Amino acid sequence: MSLPTPRQLFHQFETGQISRADFQAAMAEHAKELIEEMEEAHRNPFAAYLDQICNRYAAFALTVKHGEPLVREVLNALADLPDFPPARWLWNATHMHVPLHCFFRTKTDPVFRIHKLEINGQMATLAVEYGTKPKGSTQSQEIRLRRLRNGQWIEEWRR
Numbered sequence: 001m002s003l004p005t006p007r008q009l010f011h012q013f014e015t016g017q018i019s020r021a022d023f024q025a026a027m028a029e030h031a032k033e034l035i036e037e038m039e040e041a042h043r044n045p046f047a048a049y050l051d052q053i054c055n056r057y058a059a060f061a062l063t064v065k066h067g068e069p070l071v072r073e074v075l076n077a078l079a080d081l082p083d084f085p086p087a088r089w090l091w092n093a094t095h096m097h098v099p100l101h102c103f104f105r106t107k108t109d110p111v112f113r114i115h116k117l118e119i120n121g122q123m124a125t126l127a128v129e130y131g132t133k134p135k136g137s138t139q140s141q142e143i144r145l146r147r148l149r150n151g152q153w154i155e156e157w158r159r
Contacts, residue, residue: 002085002088003026003029003030003088004026005079005087005088005091006027006030006091006092007079007091007092008091009023009026009027010023030088037108047107050107051106051107051108052101054104054106054107055101055102055104055105055106055107056101058101058104058106058113058114059071059099059100059101059103059104060101062114062117063100065117066117066119068100070119071100071117072093072094072096072100073094073153074117074119074124074126074145074153075090075093075103076090076093076094076153077124077145077152077153077154077155078090078126078128078143079091079093081143081155081158085110085130085131086105086110086112086128086130089103089105089112090103090112107133109132109133110130110131110132110133111129111130111131111132111133111138112128112129112130113128113129113130114126114127114128115127115128115129115140122146122147123144123145123146123147123156124144124145124146124147124153125142125143125144125145126142126143126144126145127140127141127142128140128141128142128143129141141158141159142158142159143155143157143158144156144157144158
């Protein structure tokens with residue numbers, strides 16, 4: 001079973017489903033992953049810089065077409081999808097103090113890329129790719145989200 005996202009952990013803790021110790025242990029696992037990524041970036045700064053450039057470009061391209069607030073809303077909706085592994089990195093996409101490019105993983109394993117994002121009124125259709133980099137190991141999905149009257153995005157279908 002995969003580790004729940006921090007958002008899910010907060011919810012579980014606040015509703016009494018997990019103890020404080022369980023919450024802290026799970027959050028420590030998330031922190032450990034972040035620290036490992038920072039150490040890897042420190043060991044290979046040139047590769048980290050190239051990754052950052054690719055991630056910035058991916059974020060910029062979507063922002064130019066749709067605007068940053070809408071892109072963040074869609075990423076946040078993806079973070080709420082059940083059984084969607086990249087949710088681990090998207091859970092705080094609505095936090096404006098976190099740069100948008102931080103949510104894209106174009107070169108670093110595990111990858112997360114948005115190949116297509118089309119937004120028509122209250123519908124959004126995405127083509128995403130995620131997983132490990134070796135050829136054929138990534139998964140591609142097409143996802144359609146629909147905005148409810150309260151502004152929340154929900155999954156309409158995924159294939």
